[in-house]
Amino acid sequence: MKKLLKNGRVIDPSQNIDETLDILIEDKYISKISEKIIEKEAEIIDCAGFIVSPGFIDMHTHLREPGFEYKETIETGTKAALAGGFTAVASMPNTNPPCDNDSIVRFIKKKSEEAGFARVLPIGSVTKKREGKELAEMGLMAKFGAVAFSDDGSPVASAFVMRKALEYSKTIGKIIIQHAEEPTLFEGGQIHEGIVSTELGLKGIPSQCETIIVKRDIDLCELTSSSIHFAHISTKESLDYIKKAKERGLKISCEVTPHHLILTEEAVRGFNTLAKVNPPLRENKDREALLEGIFNGTVDVIATDHAPHHKDEKDCEFGFAAFGISSLDIAVPALIDFLVQKNGLPLIRFVELLSTNPAEILKLPFGTLKVGSVADITVFSLRHQTTVNPDKFYSLGKNTPFEGKKFSGRIQYTIVEGKVLYNYGKPPKSLHS
Amino acid sequence: MKLKRKDLLDIKSLEKEEILHILETAKGFLDIPTRTVKKVPALKGMTVINCFYEASTRTRTSFELAAKRLSADTINFSSGGSSVEKGETLLDTALNLQAMVPDCIILRHPLSGAPHFLAKKVNCSIVNAGDGTHEHPTQALLDAFTIMEKKGKIENLIVTILGDILHSRVARSNIYCLNKLGAKVRVCGPQTLIPKYIEDLNVEVHNNLEKAVEGADVVMALRIQKERIKGTAFPSIREYFELFGLTEEKLKKAKKDVIIMHPGPMNRGVEISTDVADGPFSVILDQVANGMAIRMAVLYLLLIGRMKSEETS
Numbered sequence: 100m101k102k103l104l105k106n107g108r109v110i111d112p113s114q115n116i117d118e119t120l121d122i123l124i125e126d127k128y129i130s131k132i133s134e135k136i137i138e139k140e141a142e143i144i145d146c147a148g149f150i151v152s153p154g155f156i157d158m159h160t161h162l163r164e165p166g167f168e169y170k171e172t173i174e175t176g177t178k179a180a181l182a183g184g185f186t187a188v189a190s191m192p193n194t195n196p197p198c199d200n201d202s203i204v205r206f207i208k209k210k211s212e213e214a215g216f217a218r219v220l221p222i223g224s225v226t227k228k229r230e231g232k233e234l235a236e237m238g239l240m241a242k243f244g245a246v247a248f249s250d251d252g253s254p255v256a257s258a259f260v261m262r263k264a265l266e267y268s269k270t271i272g273k274i275i276i277q278h279a280e281e282p283t284l285f286e287g288g289q290i291h292e293g294i295v296s297t298e299l300g301l302k303g304i305p306s307q308c309e310t311i312i313v314k315r316d317i318d319l320c321e322l323t324s325s326s327i328h329f330a331h332i333s334t335k336e337s338l339d340y341i342k343k344a345k346e347r348g349l350k351i352s353c354e355v356t357p358h359h360l361i362l363t364e365e366a367v368r369g370f371n372t373l374a375k376v377n378p379p380l381r382e383n384k385d386r387e388a389l390l391e392g393i394f395n396g397t398v399d400v401i402a403t404d405h406a407p408h409h410k411d412e413k414d415c416e417f418g419f420a421a422f423g424i425s426s427l428d429i430a431v432p433a434l435i436d437f438l439v440q441k442n443g444l445p446l447i448r449f450v451e452l453l454s455t456n457p458a459e460i461l462k463l464p465f466g467t468l469k470v471g472s473v474a475d476i477t478v479f480s481l482r483h484q485t486t487v488n489p490d491k492f493y494s495l496g497k498n499t500p501f502e503g504k505k506f507s508g509r510i511q512y513t514i515v516e517g518k519v520l521y522n523y524g525k526p527p528k529s530l531h532s
Numbered sequence: 533m534k535l536k537r538k539d540l541l542d543i544k545s546l547e548k549e550e551i552l553h554i555l556e557t558a559k560g561f562l563d564i565p566t567r568t569v570k571k572v573p574a575l576k577g578m579t580v581i582n583c584f585y586e587a588s589t590r591t592r593t594s595f596e597l598a599a600k601r602l603s604a605d606t607i608n609f610s611s612g613g614s615s616v617e618k619g620e621t622l623l624d625t626a627l628n629l630q631a632m633v634p635d636c637i638i639l640r641h642p643l644s645g646a647p648h649f650l651a652k653k654v655n656c657s658i659v660n661a662g663d664g665t666h667e668h669p670t671q672a673l674l675d676a677f678t679i680m681e682k683k684g685k686i687e688n689l690i691v692t693i694l695g696d697i698l699h700s701r702v703a704r705s706n707i708y709c710l711n712k713l714g715a716k717v718r719v720c721g722p723q724t725l726i727p728k729y730i731e732d733l734n735v736e737v738h739n740n741l742e743k744a745v746e747g748a749d750v751v752m753a754l755r756i757q758k759e760r761i762k763g764t765a766f767p768s769i770r771e772y773f774e775l776f777g778l779t780e781e782k783l784k785k786a787k788k789d790v791i792i793m794h795p796g797p798m799n800r801g802v803e804i805s806t807d808v809a810d811g812p813f814s815v816i817l818d819q820v821a822n823g824m825a826i827r828m829a830v831l832y833l834l835l836i837g838r839m840k841s842e843e844t845s
Contacts, residue, residue, distance in 0.1 A: 292728060293728075293729055294729040294732050296727075296729075297727040297728065297729040297730055297732070297733070298544070298704070298733070299644055299645065299666055300644040300663075300664055300665035300666030300667065300701060300704055301644050301645070301664075301665075301666075302665075303727075303728070305728075369648065370644070370645030370648045370649060411621075414623065415621060415622070415623060415649070416622055416641070416643045416645065416646045416649055417643065417644060417645040417646075417649070418643035418644065418645075418664070419643065
């Protein structure tokens with residue numbers, strides 16, 4: 100079965116393409132990409148007026164399974180991913196049991212393949228039980244499909260263990276993703292330490308809680324000649340360190356989340372638990388620095404840090420509320436609206452941040468529309484609007500601070516292995532359907 | 533004139549006129565405890581629930597008496613010996629209480645923002661009787677009332693708040709209240725107990741007690757929760773008292789007619805010496821007496837509003 104994506108504006112940073120082209124898909128692969136392809140047997144998918152790009156890859160997702168199926172499952176999370184324009188999501192290992200050995204990696208792969216929605220790329224933990232003490236079986240996990248290693252949700256706090264982890268991951272050939280947080284500065288923290296925490300009487304999490312570890316890990320990277328990826332960078336100072344380290348030629352990359360780009364600590368006022376997230380929403384100077392990093396190349400990736408929670412875990416006293424924002428369903432429309440429409444980010448850079456770079460950092464064969472590559476493709480619109488209605492989320496997590504917002508930007512088709520699994524307005528389909 | 537709000541959650545969201553209106557109303561209630569029959573029928577038939585998730589003597593008693601003296605029916609509910617110990621959430625407890633149709637829940641809670649959360653969930657009035665390290669609005673109102681009573685005004689007075697500013701809901705509420713009423717507010721304590729962005733709330737920060745009280749009209753000492761913070765916030769009680777304990781000697785540079793306040797409970801020999809606490813400048817027990825009048829005023833102004841709106845609806 101052949102499919103022909105007609106007349107879309109094709110953006111592919113991996114080939115430096117930004118022009119109106121047709122794409123022919125044969126079997127699961129891209130077989131031709133050029134102007135005005137004529138192929139009589141092919142099913143035509145009209146992409147006129149839409150952007151066609153390599154499938155978006157979310158490097159940072161919490162799918163909650165195994166262990167927290169009341170928050171999210173692999174099935175619901177990957178449906179949300181498709182509806183949100185992601186063809187693949189990397190799942191963080193803070194499940195129960197944690198993904199710290201190959202049997203959990205295999206479980207996640209099997210479950211996601213059975214579900215057949217977006218691809219799941221398991222991230223294994225750096226240390227056993229995510230305790231930060233002994234290295235987990237990274238080699239075995241990599242063999243069965245782990246794409247990276249992280250103790251996300253917690254940092255690798257010990258400098259000694261981090262050093263060993265960086266050295267060992269270099270041996271395995273997969274990157275370490277650090278959740279940069281100095282635990283003793285974090286303890287009991289609720290929101291960014293700033294004017295809002297002072298006014299609301301909530302314990303603050305200072306920016307230095309992040310920057311101390313970022314700085315330390317850059318030094319450890321230098322020591323080990325390894326590479327590292329920093330998850331969800333939230334402060335200007337962290338980004339300054341990363342920028343300088345990159346200029347020195349160190350192999351460092353980092354991601355930011357949509358909510359840190361769009362919101363500040365002000366969103367917490369009124370004790371809004373939906374804006375309670377870790378790392379916390381920071382100050383406007385931080386937000387502006389992250390945005391600048393998007394433009395100047397310091398930021399490599401935008402990742403959602405999709406963190407679904409049950410209603411009860413947010414509908415409670417602020418101090419008891421869980422950290423996190425459910426993001427997969429609406430992250431891309433929010434980013435189109437904020438980055439492309441409001442701030443004029445070139446689309447080629449936009450796609451690089453959401454597809455090309457995550458694929459490169461995780462060493463995946465995705466994130467490109469080159470002939471011969473797997474046909475994972477996202478088709479989106481700049482003209483159509485998306486209204487945020489958590490009740491319509493495919494994710495079980497309805498916890499978003501963006502409820503009711505109208506974003507100009509919409510996902511039209513999400514194509515995995517050449518199959519249109521998401522078509523705007525219809526429920527996501529499985530590869531097996 | 534009733535208050536145009538359902539709840540009293542914090543001072544920050546109060547207008548200056550509302551504060552003055554509460555203070556003025558409280559004046560009218562001052563003499564009730566001096567009568568033989570210490571009761572007026574203002575809130576007859578209304579139900580007030582005192583819901584205390586944290587230990588309290590003064591505030592709970594004060595609210596209860598205030599409600600009783602306005603003829604409201606009151607019940608007390610504390611986290612010990614209730615379903616809370618069986619794991620019931622605050623929301624469920626409140627919804628259950630709500631089903632019993634109270635007119636007002638007075639909430640004291642160890643978490644900042646708990647009353648704000650409840651206020652969105654129930655339709656009876658919520659009065660914040662202290663939430664975590666956030667605010668304690670009726671304390672600030674009774675403090676303002678006491679200052680007004682002793683000084684005749686608040687505008688341009690220098691008020692020094694001394695002690696654990698970081699963890700103090702009394703400090704926050706007082707900073708907002710005194711600023712709205714035009715006082716010049718200073719805070720003083722070891723830097724470990726001063727929140728980082730407090731200057732942005734329009735206060736002067738001092739780490740030296742003598743300088744902080746220089747020319748002060750009012751000095752307000754706050755309780756040090758010594759069990760909880762000793763060791764990291766300051767090395768020892770002995771050192772704390774040496775540097776930040778309020779003594780007659782250290783008060784020398786304050787105004788001659790300075791008044792000394794404390795929200796209680798006091799740690800004598802920690803944040804305040806017995807000489808000062810019991811001395812001629814101390815108005816600490818007046819604060820307690822005034823507290824009742826303020827709480828009567830708050831309950832009256834909130835609940836009378838409910839009565840009227842229900843009657844007219």
